[in-house]
Amino acid sequence: MSVKASQWTSQSLRRPARASVAYRIARWVEAYAFTATPERIGVQEGLRAATAVSVIVAAAVWLHWPSLSWAAFGAFWTCLADPGGPYRSRLACMATFAAAGSIAAWVASASAGVNPVLGGAVLLPLIFLPSLSGTYGAAAAQVGVLVCVVAVVAVAYPGRPDVGLELAGRFSLGCLWAIILCIGIWRTHPQAPARRAVASVLARLRDMTIELIDLHQRGGAGIAHWKAMNAEHRRSVRAALERARSLVTELQTGRDRYMLELDLADRIFAGLIAVGHDLEEGRHSPHEEIEQELADRLLRLIAEATDQAARRTPDVVQLSTEAVALRHAAWTVDSVVARAIGAAAQATEELCDVLRKRTTGLASRPASPGVGARQVLKPIPLTILRHAARVTAAVVVAYLIAMPLNLSFSYWATMATVVVLQPHSATSWPRSLERMVGSIAGGLLAAGLLVALPTKLALLAVIFPIAAATMAVRLVNYTAFVFFLTPLFILVIELLQPAAGLPSARIVDNIIGGLVGIAASLLLWPERGASKTGETLANAVRANFAFAAGVIAERGISPELERLRREAGVTSTAAETLRHRMILEGQSKRAHLTEMAGILEALRRLAGAATATSLATQSPDSERAAALQETAEALAEAIRQPSSNARLPSRVHQPHDSIDQATFAVIGAARAYVEAFGAHLV
Numbered sequence: 001m002s003v004k005a006s007q008w009t010s011q012s013l014r015r016p017a018r019a020s021v022a023y024r025i026a027r028w029v030e031a032y033a034f035t036a037t038p039e040r041i042g043v044q045e046g047l048r049a050a051t052a053v054s055v056i057v058a059a060a061v062w063l064h065w066p067s068l069s070w071a072a073f074g075a076f077w078t079c080l081a082d083p084g085g086p087y088r089s090r091l092a093c094m095a096t097f098a099a100a101g102s103i104a105a106w107v108a109s110a111s112a113g114v115n116p117v118l119g120g121a122v123l124l125p126l127i128f129l130p131s132l133s134g135t136y137g138a139a140a141a142q143v144g145v146l147v148c149v150v151a152v153v154a155v156a157y158p159g160r161p162d163v164g165l166e167l168a169g170r171f172s173l174g175c176l177w178a179i180i181l182c183i184g185i186w187r188t189h190p191q192a193p194a195r196r197a198v199a200s201v202l203a204r205l206r207d208m209t210i211e212l213i214d215l216h217q218r219g220g221a222g223i224a225h226w227k228a229m230n231a232e233h234r235r236s237v238r239a240a241l242e243r244a245r246s247l248v249t250e251l252q253t254g255r256d257r258y259m260l261e262l263d264l265a266d267r268i269f270a271g272l273i274a275v276g277h278d279l280e281e282g283r284h285s286p287h288e289e290i291e292q293e294l295a296d297r298l299l300r301l302i303a304e305a306t307d308q309a310a311r312r313t314p315d316v317v318q319l320s321t322e323a324v325a326l327r328h329a330a331w332t333v334d335s336v337v338a339r340a341i342g343a344a345a346q347a348t349e350e351l352c353d354v355l356r357k358r359t360t361g362l363a364s365r366p367a368s369p370g371v372g373a374r375q376v377l378k379p380i381p382l383t384i385l386r387h388a389a390r391v392t393a394a395v396v397v398a399y400l401i402a403m404p405l406n407l408s409f410s411y412w413a414t415m416a417t418v419v420v421l422q423p424h425s426a427t428s429w430p431r432s433l434e435r436m437v438g439s440i441a442g443g444l445l446a447a448g449l450l451v452a453l454p455t456k457l458a459l460l461a462v463i464f465p466i467a468a469a470t471m472a473v474r475l476v477n478y479t480a481f482v483f484f485l486t487p488l489f490i491l492v493i494e495l496l497q498p499a500a501g502l503p504s505a506r507i508v509d510n511i512i513g514g515l516v517g518i519a520a521s522l523l524l525w526p527e528r529g530a531s532k533t534g535e536t537l538a539n540a541v542r543a544n545f546a547f548a549a550g551v552i553a554e555r556g557i558s559p560e561l562e563r564l565r566r567e568a569g570v571t572s573t574a575a576e577t578l579r580h581r582m583i584l585e586g587q588s589k590r591a592h593l594t595e596m597a598g599i600l601e602a603l604r605r606l607a608g609a610a611t612a613t614s615l616a617t618q619s620p621d622s623e624r625a626a627a628l629q630e631t632a633e634a635l636a637e638a639i640r641q642p643s644s645n646a647r648l649p650s651r652v653h654q655p656h657d658s659i660d661q662a663t664f665a666v667i668g669a670a671r672a673y674v675e676a677f678g679a680h681l682v
Contacts, residue, residue, distance in 0.1 A: 023203065023207050027232040027236040035476075035478060036477050037243070037475060037476050037477070038200075039196050039197065039199060039200030040193070040196065040200075040475040040476050041472050041473060042472050042475065043472055044188050045082075045084075045472060046472030047468050048079070048186045049467055049471035050465070050468035050471065051464075052079055052174075052177060053079075054464045054467060056071045056072040056075055057072050057463055057496070060496055061496070069496040069497060070157075070170040070174065071171065071174030072492055072496075074172065074175040074178070075174035075178040076467070077149065078094050078098060078178035079182065079471055080146060080471075080474065081097040082094055083139035083142065084190075085190050085193065085251060086251065087187075090182070091183055093139050094178070094182070097146055098176065101150040102171055102172045102175070104126050104150045104151040104154065105150050105151070105153075105168040105171050106165055107151075107154075107164075108122060108152075109154045109155070109157050109168070110159065110161045110163075110164035110165075112156070112157070113158040113159045113160050113163065116158075119155045119158065120396065120399050123151060123152065123155060123396065126147075126151035127151060127152075127395050127418070128388045129388075130147040130148050130151075131148060131388035132380055133147075134384050134387065135378055135379075135380050139250075145418060148418045149415050150171070152395060152418060153411045155399075156409070156411035189312065191254050191258070193247055194244075194254065194258045195258075197240075197243065197244035197247050197248065198258060198261045198262060198310075199306050199310035200240055200244065201240045201241055202268075202306040204237045204240050205269060205272060205302050206299065206302045206303050206306055208233040208269075209272060212272060212295060213296060227280065227601065230604065231604060234569065235577070238572075241265065241266055241269070241566075244262050248262065257357055257358070260354050261354050261355070263562070264354065265351070266565075267347035267562070268302065268347045270343070270565060270611050270614075271340040271344030274339075274343070274608065274611045275295070275336075275337050275340045275341065276608060277608025277609060277611065277612050278336040280605075280608070287337075291335060291337045291338060291341075294329065294341045295341060297326050298341050298345060300322075301319065301326060301348050302348070304318075304319050304322075305348055305351060309351075314358060319348070326345040327345040339616070340612065383423050384423060386423075386525045387422070387423040389524070390421060390425070390520050390525060391417075391418060391520075393524060394417045394517060394519075395418060397516055397520075398416075401512060402509070407509055407512075408499055408501060409499070409509065410509060411509075412505070412506055412509035412513065413513040413516070416435055416439075416510045416513025416517065417513040417514075417520075419431075419435070420432040420517035421517050421520060421521065422521075425521035425524070425526045426532075426581065428517055428518070429521055430581070431517070432514040432517040434478045435510055435514045436510060436511050437479055437482075438480070438483045438486065439482055439511070440511075441483050441486075442484065443486055443490070443503040443504065444503070446486060446487035446490040446503045446506070447503040449487060450490075450494060450502075450503070456495055459494060462491065463488065466487055466488045470484035486506055490502045490503055533578060533596070534639060534641060536571075536574055536575045536578050537596060537640075538636035538637070538639045538640040539575075540568075540571040540603055541603065541632055541635050541636045541639060541670075542632050542636045543564070543571040544572065544606050544632075544666075545606070545628055545631065545632030545635075546564050546629070547561070547564040547565050548610040548659050549625040549629050549632070550610075550625070551610040551611075551613050551659070552624050553620050553622050553625035568603075572600060575596075576600055579596050579597065579600065592673060592676040595669070595673035598668075598669035598672060599669040599673055602669045606659065606662035606665075606666055609659045609661070612658065613658065631649045631663065634649055635648065635667065635670050638674050639670055639674065642673070642674040648670060648674065649667055
């Protein structure tokens with residue numbers, strides 16, 4: 001049966017005209033270890049937080065009660081402490097923050113009321129202890145950071161114990177209002193973030209398919225362009241998949257179902273990798289016209305699947321019918337591209353079956369147990385201990401710098417130091433850079449608003465959309481978050497505690513805090529860059545060769561092969577992200593990142609060849625698979641520690657398939673990398 005003669009109704013599905021600009025920007029940003037997740041825009045979360053803050057600010061202006069600013073701060077920070085997902089875990093995080101933050105606010109304010117030195121001394125435990133919360137996961141770490149923020153701000157509001165208690169009371173009032181609003185009044189579906197995460201992965205696959213169709217139409221002229229785009233797409237999709245899996249594991253119901261949806265999206269991804277590999281090799285196919293039509297039909301399928309996956313009750317009847325039609329049509333064509341498209345269509349067909357279960361509520365896993373005594377006594381990792389010590393020392397330094405300068409709202413500097421420092425020092429300086437850039441841009445926006453909106457009523461009106469935007473983008477990109485956060489804080493303070501030069505003070509304080517954070521990440525227990533680079537690259541080599549060896553040994557799709565392919569993608573993504581980050585750090589020559597790029601490109605080729613081979617029916621070859629594993633170990637050891645004793649495999653036979661060709665490419669790239677370090681190869 002020809003493709004033309006098959007029953008197909010996909011023309012009724014919308015075909016995307018071009019790749020998403022938002023995801024294109026996100027792919028570039030993510031390459032340099034900056035978070036960019038457009039799919040995580042939280043409109044409802046933003047409107048809810050804006051309501052929480054605006055109601056209190058309006059009440060403070062109406063009642064002429066400026067000290068209610070602490071209630072507004074409490075409400076906003078409590079919304080930030082909301083991790084989303086199940087109501088029980090959300091309530092636990094928000095209530096924990098409210099209680100710990102209230103205690104920290106009272107202790108810090110009362111201590112600073114005695115004298116500034118005591119206030120600075122009290123900051124030590126108030127920063128160190130909450131910074132250990134990362135032991136219990138990302139949500140707990142966020143709560144700990146926010147408690148630290150409360151402490152450094154409260155130190156700047158010294159008072160007698162009774163005054164400090166009043167301050168903590170106003171803070172608690174704001175926290176309680178936010179909890180009631182978020183948990184009791186304005187509820188959001190706990191599985192909404194998971195739906196958005198699955199749709200995000202499919203949207204990135206849609207963009208990848210658009211680029212593949214463009215490559216197919218351009219032929220050989222598009223290969224050079226695709227090599228760069230291939231790296232971007234594969235890194236972006238893999239990162240989105242792993243972020244989504246991490247999010248789904250926190251669900252109390254529907255966990256298995258959403259995880260299966262992600263596994264099927266991963267299989268669609270495998271099909272696209274195989275298509276890209278075959279097109280990149282530049283081999284002429286007698287079925288090019290049919291392949292282009294198949295690819296266009298697959299694009300329509302993925303675009304429709306993206307729309308349906310974002311819905312709480314998807315309608316997949318037509319999508320399922322057309323996925324079946326595409327699978328049958330692709331299997332009538334004998335080519336790698338057609339087989340890969342057929343595999344992707346089959347995964348889409350199975351995805352439809354899983355999406356139907358959202359309505360029936362099947363395939364749910366019971367809630368996981370909460371934090372028990374065993375978890376409370378969980379040992380603290382050395383990385384977390386170092387992070388807590390690093391943050392504490394950096395905050396003290398920022399505090400000592402800000403005090404003599406007599407800066408307005410100098411706690412902004414210590415606050416910036418707290419939030420930019422991360423458990424791994426290599427990720428702290430990008431965060432610091434984002435904080436400074438966002439503060440400068442946001443400060444300029446705030447200055448313009450103060451000039452254009454001179455009345456209190458006008459400023460009050462603009463606080464709501466700014467607060468909504470701040471919370472809506474908090475999980476999308478940190479620079480965007482700080483860009484909106486800066487004018488939000490400036491306008492609230494201008495309304496309730498007016499002072500001269502607020503925008504410039506905010507900018508200067510955040511630059512000081514960011515620079516202190518960078519210095520702390522570089523000077524206090526930094527990771528060893530060179531050894532980490534070699535280890536990360538060696539892990540990528542081992543994982544990609546393990547996948548290729550698995551394909552040769554098994555010849556077919558299996559859960560174990562899917563695990564190996566995922567591990568290959570994860571390790572390659574980690575190595576590519578590390579390389580881009582080192583470029584920003586100015587380490588191109590010292591770390592020989594050009595040669596590293598050659599290895600990563602060859603590994604992408606190897607993974608693509610293995611994926612394409614897994615779709616074909618051939619006899620397994622365990623002896624060859626074992627030899628490939630030996631090659632991988634030799635390459636990994638030479639790359640991990642380049643030295644004069646390095647031994648690399650030589651090209652002893654003519655390659656007889658694409659896996660052999662890719663293997664030789666990796667060997668050549670590894671040789672160039674080792675020799676770049678001045679090592680003489682044996």
